[in-house]
Amino acid sequence: xxxxxxxxxxxxxxxxxxxxxxxxxxxxxxxxxxxxxxxxxxxxxxxxxxxxxxxxxxxxxxxxxxxxxxxxxxxxxxxxxxxxxxxxxxxxxxxxxxxxxxxxxxxxxxxxxxxxxxxxxxxxxxxxxxxxxxxxxxxxxxxxxxxxxxxxxxxxxxxxxxxxxxxxxxxxxxxxxxxxxxxxxxxxxxxxxxxxxxxxxxxxxxxxxxxxxxxxxxxxxxxxxxxxxxxxxxxxxxxxxxxxxxxxxxxxxxxxxxxxxxxxxxxxxxxxxxxxxxxxxxxxxxxxxxxxxxxxxxxxxxxxxxxxx
Amino acid sequence: xxxxxxxxxxxxxxxxxxxxxxxxxxxxxxxxxxxxxxxxxxxxxxxxxxxxxxxxxxxxxxxxxxxxxxxxxxxxxxxxxxxxxxxxxxxxxxxxxxxxxxxxxxxxxxxxxxxxxxxxxxxxxxxxxxxxxxxxxxxxxxxxxxxxxxxxxxxxxxxxxxxxxxxxxxxxxxxxxxxxxxxxxxxxxxxxxxxxxxxxxxxxxxxxxxxxxxxxxxxxxxxxxxxxxxxxxxxxxxxxxxxxxxxxxxxxxxxxxxxxxxxxxxxxxxxxxxxxxxxxxxxxxxxxxxxxxxxxxxxxxxxxxxxxx
Numbered sequence: 001x002x003x004x005x006x007x008x009x010x011x012x013x014x015x016x017x018x019x020x021x022x023x024x025x026x027x028x029x030x031x032x033x034x035x036x037x038x039x040x041x042x043x044x045x046x047x048x049x050x051x052x053x054x055x056x057x058x059x060x061x062x063x064x065x066x067x068x069x070x071x072x073x074x075x076x077x078x079x080x081x082x083x084x085x086x087x088x089x090x091x092x093x094x095x096x097x098x099x100x101x102x103x104x105x106x107x108x109x110x111x112x113x114x115x116x117x118x119x120x121x122x123x124x125x126x127x128x129x130x131x132x133x134x135x136x137x138x139x140x141x142x143x144x145x146x147x148x149x150x151x152x153x154x155x156x157x158x159x160x161x162x163x164x165x166x167x168x169x170x171x172x173x174x175x176x177x178x179x180x181x182x183x184x185x186x187x188x189x190x191x192x193x194x195x196x197x198x199x200x201x202x203x204x205x206x207x208x209x210x211x212x213x214x215x216x217x218x219x220x221x222x223x224x225x226x227x228x229x230x231x232x233x234x235x236x237x238x239x240x241x242x243x244x245x246x247x248x249x250x251x252x253x254x255x256x257x258x259x260x261x262x263x264x265x266x267x268x269x270x271x272x273x274x275x276x277x278x279x280x281x282x283x284x285x286x287x288x289x290x291x292x293x294x295x296x297x298x299x300x301x302x303x304x305x306x307x308x309x
Numbered sequence: 310x311x312x313x314x315x316x317x318x319x320x321x322x323x324x325x326x327x328x329x330x331x332x333x334x335x336x337x338x339x340x341x342x343x344x345x346x347x348x349x350x351x352x353x354x355x356x357x358x359x360x361x362x363x364x365x366x367x368x369x370x371x372x373x374x375x376x377x378x379x380x381x382x383x384x385x386x387x388x389x390x391x392x393x394x395x396x397x398x399x400x401x402x403x404x405x406x407x408x409x410x411x412x413x414x415x416x417x418x419x420x421x422x423x424x425x426x427x428x429x430x431x432x433x434x435x436x437x438x439x440x441x442x443x444x445x446x447x448x449x450x451x452x453x454x455x456x457x458x459x460x461x462x463x464x465x466x467x468x469x470x471x472x473x474x475x476x477x478x479x480x481x482x483x484x485x486x487x488x489x490x491x492x493x494x495x496x497x498x499x500x501x502x503x504x505x506x507x508x509x510x511x512x513x514x515x516x517x518x519x520x521x522x523x524x525x526x527x528x529x530x531x532x533x534x535x536x537x538x539x540x541x542x543x544x545x546x547x548x549x550x551x552x553x554x555x556x557x558x559x560x561x562x563x564x565x566x567x568x569x570x571x572x573x574x575x576x577x578x579x580x581x582x583x584x585x586x587x588x589x590x591x592x593x594x595x596x597x598x599x600x601x602x603x604x605x606x607x608x609x610x611x612x613x614x615x616x617x618x
Contacts, residue, residue: 089490204492224494297611302525
């Protein structure tokens with residue numbers, strides 16, 4: 001089992017009502033890889049500049065993430081994002097984006113990253129995502145995207161979605177993609193585009209999974225300490241796909257494993273938001289994952305006896 | 310077992326992207342009573358005008374709701390609300406409110422309505438809610454309110470909250486009441502005001518329960534047909550408290566019954582929104598409730614086995 005992720009590797013400067021941090025390790029591929037590393041072997045593909053040092057690589061190394069396919073661009077600078085959150089932590093406000101080496105990124109998979117059984121296409125231009133999908137021999141591919149590509153490259157995005165097995169988007173983006181305000185209908189229309197699984201991420205409200213076999217919903221954990229939601233969606237995807245790749249040896253993805261995967265995604269996202277950047281997930285102990293899984297169980301469990309039972 | 314509800318009885322004119330209806334039977338006490346009537350005996354207290362006819366009373370009668378305490382004001386007109394919803398059905402836009410007989414409402418409980426073991430104070434001025442609470446000998450009282458009273462009568466509302474066992478509010482209203490943007494903290498601060506149970510209603514996202522014994526979260530059912538969300542919160546409260554009153558004969562409210570009650574509240578709210586006004590709940594068959602309970606179970610169920618199990 002192994003899982004390749006292609007996406008951004010970044011420095012993030014973030015300010016929230018609970019503090020401020022400069023140039024933290026971030027990016028969709030990094031948040032994804034750290035979360036997924038608790039469940040399976042992960043290979044990261046993405047570009048960095050000369051400002052990306054051993055210290056950053058060491059964070060990934062410490063989790064057994066394969067960093068051999070991280071491409072260091074001579075004379076380049078790493079992708080940089082600066083943003084802030086007000087009291088509504090569901091909404092990120094971007095203050096500065098410098099694509100730097102990410103602007104000319106043309107992902108090329110190595111023999112090793114091609115051969116992963118599972119592929120995650122982090123949020124990059126959809127034609128690049130399609131190029132990666134064609135290079136990969138993965139039997140299961142998932143894709144994340146964003147409002148920018150729905151606005152500026154909708155046809156490419158729809159083509160990319162048709163070529164993957166699973167789409168993960170925010171609920172507002174699913175509505176935007178389909179032009180359908182009802183989420184259940186939007187998800188059905190998205191399934192008709194090709195994927196067998198559609199996941200609607202809903203921030204603090206949790207996440208919903210739609211497939212031909214039915215729907216699954218998991219609420220968010222009502223956390224008292226939410227410091228920085230940056231990367232929560234990628235940590236969700238990392239827990240979700242990492243778990244699926246980890247259990248794949250036991251057979252196909254049935255609806256039971258998809259449900260479990262949704263909970264592990266939620267577990268990893270819930271850790272992600274508790275501290276700035278990758279701090280919480282990078283320092284996570286395996287036992288904490290089991291504890292939080294039990295917390296989600298306690299949060300959602302009820303008896304199914306009917307009135308007259 | 311019996312459950313008294315004090316609140317508005319209204320005519321509602323509603324327009325949504327899915328249609329338009331004039332002067333439908335509505336109001337918090339009506340939506341609540343119809344939903345609760347599937348679980349326990351319900352007594353409705355509230356004022357109506359001379360325009361409120363036998364046809365409206367018949368809808369309540371058909372569900373065994375005790376309408377003897379509905380006060381008909383000579384020469385008066387029934388409370389009227391007109392509103393619309395755009396594609397975001399979570400937000401109601403008010404176009405007209407005529408309080409009519411509701412403006413001078415001074416609730417007086419009869420011997421019968423005083424003696425209910427459970428009391429629901431629908432969304433009315435908080436000093437009126439306190440007056441009703443004092444008249445009632447209910448051993449369990451719950452209260453709903455709204456942003457208007459948080460803005461204009463905060464001290465009265467806080468005093469009313471201190472005198473009940475359970476508070477139901479929208480999540481945004483809980484944040485507004487406490488001035489605390491984090492919902493889990495807002496709920497903890499609200500529990501400190503007096504109630505042993507706080508329920509945060511979250512529209513299509515579901516609902517959260519907070520108590521000393523822990524939290525419970527139920528997501529909303531992803532419905533493809535949402536025609537009119539008016540009254541969904543009151544239908545939720547009706548299913549929630551109706552179930553609790555119905556099982557009360559079996560003992561105190563433990564956390565297990567509170568969880569079940571949250572699911573029955575969600576079941577009744579999910580029916581409420583599927584058609585205009587009270588149409589769907591008024592025509593509901595008991596078997597549909599059991600079916601939808603099973604749907605909620607399928608939607609939320611997952612195994613709790615940990616990674617190494």
